[in-house]
């Protein structure tokens with residue numbers, strides 16, 4: 001049975017919000033008059049999320065569930081939801097109601113106008129820490145400065161994708177996924193819908209600094225070689241400077257009688273260059289690690305359970 005709209009919701013330890021999230025989504029989707037399915041992807045939650053989801057799905061055949069065998073991460077959960085989605089349009093939305101479900105009808109309207117990607121633009125972010133807001137601002141802008149594809153600033157994963165876009169995304173097999181970047185990369189007719197990002201309905205963020213950094217790393221390495229080019233550039237600069245300083249030293253040796261001074265200079269230079277080399281190696285390592293991930297060719301995720309999917 002094919003539906004018009006699929007709504008994909010990733011969930012990781014969201015027992016405080018799943019009930020309300022389901023209720024609001026159902027209300028909005030029932031009101032939209034569309035034939036729809038809700039796909040909840042349980043990303044290896046360790047709390048009561050899964051039993052609660054199963055209970056909801058028992059009473060509602062339109063609620064379909066996927067459960068991962070462990071925590072694979074937000075971007076992977078979104079991907080799995082899109083893979084399983086059946087709709088002519090696929091909406092991706094967070095479970096914590098920071099992205100208001102009430103915006104979905106506006107997205108659908110844009111889609112009916114002929115846009116194939118409708119992304120949510122956060123005009124304001126409520127109830128998020130100063131640190132998160134600032135780092136997010138810096139992140140989106142730095143990323144854009146470094147990448148060749150334009151990635152919409154201040155747009156999260158809350159978006160609507162046409163079937164054609166979804167199919168295109170399915171052809172991108174990469175493992176360390178930055179989904180919103182991939183969506184920009186595939187192109188198609190894109191439009192934005194502005195919204196105010198609300199406070200989390202309940203619970204705490206499932207994106208600790210570690211996961212944020214990981215996402216930033218994936219985004220950067222997937223869409224830019226500039227960090228690598230940077231090492232060529234800095235290497236060149238440093239070589240020129242070293243050559244000049246070498247001439248100074250030789251002249252000192254030939255034309256003055258300063259012999260065994262310069263220990264401080266030596267120490268500083270050694271420390272500086274060792275630091276620089278390690279940083280550059282680290283950057284290369286980030287790329288190599290991801291290349292290794294790709295070559296192993298492991299599946300992106302493992303689904304342990306599926307509920308309400310026919311056949």
Ligand code: UDP
Nearest residue numbers: 010011012043073074077094095205206207
């Ligand atoms: N999430 C997930 N797997 C994870 C981390 C988060 O599926 O490893 C889900 C989470 O349940 C939520 C969405 O991704 O639906 C966004 O997470 P969160 O709201 O915690 O991030 P924030 O809004 O704080 O950036």
Ligand code: MG
Nearest residue numbers: 094096098200
């Ligand atoms: Mg959130």
